[in-house]
Amino acid sequence: MxxxxxxxxxxxxxxxxxxxxxxxxxxxxxxxxxxxxxxxxxxxxxxxENKEDLLNQIYIRVKREMSSAIMEGFDQGITIEEQFRTAWFNFYQYAMENPVDFAFGEQFANSPLVNRVSKDEGEGYYGPLIEMFELGKREGIFKNVPLGVFSAFVFFPVIGLIRNRNDEKLVFGKEMLEQVFQIAWDAVTE
Incomplete structure (x- = not known):
């Protein structure tokens, strides 16, 4: 061998x-x-083994690297809002700095070409985020909605910004990002 x-x-x-x-x-x-x-x-x-195995292993790798970037500075000793802010801005930063890998992860997140085992492993890297969400729900900070709904209101706006990053009408500065962050926070909190 x-x-x-x-x-x-x-x-x-x-x-x-x-x-x-x-x-x-x-x-x-x-x-x-x-x-x-x-x-x-x-x-x-x-x-x-084959092209499908390659795709699945790359998917897991991209999800692992993305979750690592999102969790940078994420500490369960800080408030839920600070955890949320850290993860949200890290998600944006990762997507901007790694557009090809980010697009790959998004493209194959719901693809039938990625098997269930790979999807489960990829999602498993986000355990601390899921724990934050569940704790926030129990403490009455977050709305009592399923994880998928929470994710849609938190991360889909960032994905929309990334897709429109070349739109000359959008000014991608700190102020705009703070506004979008606040919209996401307000959407999921009580």
Missing amino acids: RNKDEKKRDAICRAAIDLIQSQGFEDTSMSKIAREAGVSPATIYVYF
Whole structure:
């Protein structure tokens, strides 16, 4: 069995993300990924069983990296509002700094190409956020709504901002972000 080189694995993942985002899943072949990564097509199969396995492992990786960025500075010793603020602004920052990875994660979050095990593992990285939400509900800070509704009102506005970041009418400054944050906070709090 061949030794695995993490740099090659990373190059394969990076190439796959970039190609899938620019050409779509169907038009991204393993040979294109290999060429973009600078490896032979056979090398991909040292790391991944097939294209679906590659997609699932990349999905988990993107979710892990995104959750790590969102949780930076997230401390359960601070107030729920401070936790919420930290996660919200970190989410925005991650999406702005990693637009291709962010788009990949969003594209495949509800895709039938990502299996249930991968989705569950990807969602598992957000445990502290879910705990914050549940605690906030119990303490009467957050509205008593399902997690999916909470997420829609918290994170979908950020996704909308990211998608419209090239709109010249929107000024992406600190003041506007504070306003959008406040709208999200007001939408989910009692």
